[in-house]
Amino acid sequence: MNFQLSEEHLEIQRTVREFCEREVKPNAKRWDESGEFPVATVRALGELGVMGMSVPETFGGAGMDALAVALVIEEVARHDGSLALTVASHNSLGTGHLLRFGSEEQKRRYLPDLASGRRLAAWALTEAGSGSDAASLRTSAVREGDRWVLNGSKMFITQGTVGEVFIVLARTTPEKEKKGVTAFLLEKGARGFTQRALTGKLGMRSSDTAELHLEGVEVPDEQRIGAVGEGFVNTLQILDRGRIGIGALAVGLARGALEEARAYAQERKAFGKPIAEFQAISFMLADMATETSAARLLVHRAADLADAGERFTREASMAKLFASEVAMRATSKAIQIHGGYGYTRDFPVERYFRDAKLCEIGEGTSEVQRMIIARDVLR
Numbered sequence: 001m002n003f004q005l006s007e008e009h010l011e012i013q014r015t016v017r018e019f020c021e022r023e024v025k026p027n028a029k030r031w032d033e034s035g036e037f038p039v040a041t042v043r044a045l046g047e048l049g050v051m052g053m054s055v056p057e058t059f060g061g062a063g064m065d066a067l068a069v070a071l072v073i074e075e076v077a078r079h080d081g082s083l084a085l086t087v088a089s090h091n092s093l094g095t096g097h098l099l100r101f102g103s104e105e106q107k108r109r110y111l112p113d114l115a116s117g118r119r120l121a122a123w124a125l126t127e128a129g130s131g132s133d134a135a136s137l138r139t140s141a142v143r144e145g146d147r148w149v150l151n152g153s154k155m156f157i158t159q160g161t162v163g164e165v166f167i168v169l170a171r172t173t174p175e176k177e178k179k180g181v182t183a184f185l186l187e188k189g190a191r192g193f194t195q196r197a198l199t200g201k202l203g204m205r206s207s208d209t210a211e212l213h214l215e216g217v218e219v220p221d222e223q224r225i226g227a228v229g230e231g232f233v234n235t236l237q238i239l240d241r242g243r244i245g246i247g248a249l250a251v252g253l254a255r256g257a258l259e260e261a262r263a264y265a266q267e268r269k270a271f272g273k274p275i276a277e278f279q280a281i282s283f284m285l286a287d288m289a290t291e292t293s294a295a296r297l298l299v300h301r302a303a304d305l306a307d308a309g310e311r312f313t314r315e316a317s318m319a320k321l322f323a324s325e326v327a328m329r330a331t332s333k334a335i336q337i338h339g340g341y342g343y344t345r346d347f348p349v350e351r352y353f354r355d356a357k358l359c360e361i362g363e364g365t366s367e368v369q370r371m372i373i374a375r376d377v378l379r
Contacts, residue, residue, distance in 0.1 A: 005071075012068050016075040019048060028080035031206035032351050035199060037162055038206060042086060046117015050076075053091050055099060059111035066241065066303035070248035074296070077252025078259075081355030082207040084252060085362075088245035089158040090114070094121025096241060097167045097183065101226040101234050106185060110165055122163035124154040124212055125235060132368050135178045135232055139214065141170035148172075148184065148224065150217040160210020161195045164188045168214070169231050181232040183225040192217040203354030240313050241306060242363045243320035247299040250323035250359040254292040257327075257334035257352045261285060264338055264347070281337055288330045295323035314376040321369035324359035331356045 005013070023041055031038050045051055053069045055061020064072075069091065077084035095114045098106060098121070113119040130136040139152025150170050154160075166186040173180030186193055192215040201209065226234050262285055265276035275281045298319040305312035331353035335342035342349050360366045 005067075009068055009071060012064070013071045013075060015048070016050065016072050017078075019045075020075055020079050024076065024083060025079045028083070029345070029348065029351070031080065031082065033205075033345070035205045037086075037208050038083060039162070041083065042120070043117050045076075045087065046115075050087055051090055051117035051120075052095070052111070052115020055095065055111050055115040059107055059115060061111065061115035066244060066306040067300060070244055070299050070303045073245050073248040074252040074255065074299075077249045078256045080206075081249065081253050081352065081358075082204045084249045085158060085204050085207045085358070086120075088242070088249055089123065090121050092242040092245045093123035093238060094159065094163065094165065094167055097123060097225065097234065097238050098165075098185065100237070101183065101230075102185070103222075103225075105222070106225065110185070114165060119164040120159045120162055121165045121167065122157050122159035123238075124157050124160075124166055124168040126154060126156050128153065128155045132365055134235065135181070137169060137171060137181065139168070139170045140174075141172045141182060141184060141219070143172070143221075146221050148219045148221065150184065150186075150214045150219060152214050154212040154214075156198070157210050157212055159208050160212055161197045162208045166193075166212070167225060168212075169235060172228055172231075176229060178232045179229050181235070182228050183231040183234065184219050185223045185225055186217065186219060190217055190219075202357060203351070204358050239363055240316045243316040243369075244299060244302045244306065244312075246359055246363050247295070247302070247316070247319035247323040250320075250327035250356065251292060251296045251299055253352050253356045253359070254288065254295065254323070254327040254330035257331040257349055257356075258285065258288045258292055260347065260349050260352075261288065261334040261337040264341075268339075275337070284333045284337060288333055291326040292330060295319070295326045298322055314373055317364070317369040317372040320359075320364065321366055321373070324356070325366060327356035327359050328353075 049062035052061035053064040057063045073084050073088050076087055114121050127137050141148045141150045168184050168186055169181055172182040194213045196211045198209045265281050266274050268275050302312050302315040302319045305315055334349040338347055341347055
């Protein structure tokens, strides 16, 4: 086992860290308060190679491994969970599905623009009545000759209005349940395909979230991704990798909370000395540091297994579960250390707290992760 990052990984980490210090940190508060999607910054990340991290260089991507992807997402989340969610979902879900299961023609046509950040990808699985029970989705796709006709709706879709390339999961054989789901590639502007932005979110406010509606949307068969009926099986594989990304995002939020709380505790004085010198405060910082480091190791372990081509379903769920709950504990402690100021928008810890909650919900709730882990333990 080697706990040291390679020089290549360290360079990737340094490059993204410097970019975020310069471009993200000064703007994250404003983006959160206005709900503004940071178009220019996302495009700049594309120029840096961040929007096509896993895409091979032959398709215009950076060709990074899973560990590098985790490092990048953590660095972005340190300053802005919303932007990190955009990076994670674009790479792991929308682009990831096309990369792993798309045809060569589909890859040649779409991946270069997605990898550069010129176009964003959205992955449409969740529906109003099917969250944790994803296999119960009701959006349908009926074959008519060489085309499919899609009807239904999707909910809580990241990049739902700013995205231009959509991977939509639909039921093609109702009686087959999990083996009756197929993936399709849609482009924004298709007739009968509309998006409605969702606002008023607790956190991740500058990440674009939308409800999608499909009314008689015609999709040629060449826009089908993967075999008919294999969409749900492929979805489970996509989610495994996506959970590594959400775990890394949670680690970034926990780390940000720790660093902000440490700085505040060293400056804020009470009873004539910095509050960091009081055992109650220092022990909270100790717990935050220990749990954040443990979460990072779980994330890196899952990424390492993915890079080695080994099975990593359980490890990805463990990383996502533990890291997301660590992020909630760390951000809560950070607010406590800040006292009354932590409850205001004057300091970033309240934003980290709001953003962290999504990590316990998105890409499989904590309860679903425990089901996956328990099933594997008892197998």
